[in-house]
Amino acid sequence: MDSSSPMIQSEEFYLANSKFESYDELLKSVRDFYYAKGYGVSIRDSRKEKYVTLQCDRGGSYRDRLCSGDKRKKITVSRLIKCPFQIVGKKGNDGAWVLKAKNMTHNHEPSTDIVGHPSFRRLSPQDTESVKNMTLSGIPPRQILSSLRQGNQSLPAISRTIYNLKAKIRKESLNNRSMVSALFEEFEKEGFIFDILHNPSGHITHLFIAHPLSIKLAKIFSNIFVMDCTYKTNKYNMPLLDIIGVSCFNTSFYSGFAFLEREDEDSYIWALNTFKKILDNREPTVIMSDRELALMNAIKVVFPSTINLLCIWHIEKEDLQKQKRKEG
Template sequence: MDSSSPTIQNEELYLANSKFDSYDELLKSVRDFYYVKGYGISIRDSSKDKYVTLQCDRGGCYRDRLSIGDKRKKNTGSRLISCPFQIVGKKEYDGGWILKAKNLSHNHEPSTDISRHPSFCRLSPNDVQSVKNMMLSGIPPRQILSSLRQGNPNLPAVSRTIYNLKAKIRKENLGNRSTVSALFEEFEKEGFIYDILHNSIGHITHLFIAHPLSIKLAKAFSNIFIMDCTYKTNKYNMPLLDIIGVSCFNTSFYSGFVFLEREDEDSYIWALSVFKKTLENREPSVIMSDRELALMNAINMVFPNTTNLLCIWHIEKNVLANCKKHFPHTEEFDIFMSSWNNVAYSTSKTIFEHNWGEFELFYQTKKVAIEYIKKTWLPWKEKFVSAWTENYLHFGNRSSSRAEGAHAKLKQYLQVSTGGFQDVTKKICLAIKHEFNEIKVKLASERIQILHNCDAPVFRELLCHISHFALKEIHMQYEKIKKGTMTPCTSHFMATMGLPCAHKIKHLEGMKLSLDLIHPHWRIDTICLNSEDDLHNDIGAKEFDELLSELSSRYQIWPQSKKEFANSMITQLLTESDILFEPLIRRPKGRPPKSKNKRGINSTARDPSRFEFVES
């Protein structure tokens, strides 16, 4: 542009006559002045207490910082066209700021719509702080933007503004630390118990994490856990073993998470061994899982006194997926599945043998289907058939549906499947703190509330001492006595639920039910979730303190050579540090997408199961 034009003269007057009290005031004034003219202003370089060089935001040229080859370059462009416009702001001795022109010409026409210039989309400091707060709460970028626009309908920002700001905040939080160092510091800050395995070149291959609130709940309710892997949770494509506990309210909670390089027996043994330490070597009564042989073997090795039950729902769906093709008519297959369920839910070993014999005889022409069931499921009948499972204390849990629900809830927090360990851990923290607070509030509530239908003398000693869920279960048994709907006693209810059945209640002949009849799992008067004394867990801390004390006392009587050896060993422990890296990104399971532009690459939604394809 010609320097004699009215626009340039107007600029020169503005620059010559303007003085500002602060750097921020100067920056805001210059941007507002040039926005009206159709130009965006960016900072070229600055020293906040000395000077700032401002340029047109189309100044400079595109630089391939990552040296990406032509084939890998994204199909995008650049707004940079080496516009020469520059002005300089300087701080004077009195603290004020002035402006001086360096080059007021542009090599392009002004924009008729300034809204897509990055400097125009920039958020105010207050808005930036709001974004940070909403990020910590796990709110998605699109909802963050909607929230900001509630307060300012004319907000110039777009979705990309929020994504870029999130990336900038993450980079600032990381500072000069490596990703793994920052992760471990986050674990220390939150009080996590964690453990890792890494390969020979320092890449993490396995990561176990347990939040202190999860450990508190797991210790309080350590009788049953459900274990199941979920996928599409992290950018490394690592399976995530989700360990789910069951509270006295019959609600689920996260007990621990394990990122695995492989779903093999050694990986599961390591994961379960670390989890066992968080439980202070307690062994659950029951662990529920799918028919994952590597996991089943690991459970048997790490928890030899624990009963491993198989999910009856998944068994039914596997039978459906593998057997439906042998039945051309839907009605015939429905009868087959009903007959199979009759076998699976046999209430005694004798009834099971009878039902299986009839089932096998009736479908002798369906040899492939029968052979599949005989080879795949019958060897594990003690782990899913009611005749056996109803003798174990599983508190009514016959399936791993809790795990499916927990996976879904976790993925609502994760939002995408492309997060690293730090991002995933922060979202896990949000989920755990939410569910812990829900259980804590429910505990306080049920300690002072009395169910109207249980306000009778027979329940008097149980009120406010056991959960409402347990009370309702007992009340249903009591109603069977009143309505005359009792069936012959099998002892299954007491064995599986740890609560008195209708026959036991009737035998008491109107006497008050005692707390001695209630399994400790259902008690709400014996657990405390308020104290934070034990939130910072440290496996082996007591043993370590004892060793230090003994070392200190023995050190005094050792000869000098042994003292020097001890000092060198301790010094080596204190100074050595492993250089660790994030996991290598694994190729995910399944067929790769046909198109590079295929949508949903960051989706956490699980892939359909085989039975869903069969049913569709």
């Protein structure tokens, strides 16, 4: 596309006759102008209150951060094709922002569907704040996107937009801390009781967590507890031991959780000893569990005076499986 092209001439006219009161106004105006022409625009680099370099969002090339060499190129369709288009916005002495052409050519045709450009799917500040609030409330990305579209039917965002924004929010909230360090700081801030075990390499193998209210209820209603492990509850595939208390009103409450490296007797003994400290070394009257032998043995070690009853639901489930095996 040469400099005599009508499109280039219209762009140069736009640049020469445009002034903007703020950085945000400049970005919005440029993006709207080029979206109408079928091109996405992204920020290449900027310096606050000084300048901003804008480029085609197909400029640049992928960097092989994983050092996977040609293997990544074979399985990845690159959106970035080193498009040379660039313009620069600078703040003048009068406070106004002006645009200057750096390279007005593209090495590709305009898009017929601009929604395919990530820069077009950028959310407004109001929508970004809504995503942040809903993320803090624990709402999953799919429901967040549905909620945003109820207020704006033409919202160009997709699921990946929400996931990327959630990752950015999480990174900002960590403030250069590791996720584990941030987690422990939150525990301390909210008054949680927690304990951990490390392996020789320094990796966490066991984690016990108890909410302040759970601790209070466990001390008041310390006679009956139900214990069971659940699976596939986290990306580390660590078994999660649920400890559930029963009140005198025949209602249940969470007393504590323990992520374990494996379901062996030593792991259960560690978790139960930690829980025993919460109960001020008192022993429950009854602990109900399934027929997990490692857990049953650990209960005998840590709470020798406690009666260990098997859960009827688990017994009936096992009987049903045995009956099916006989019929098969």
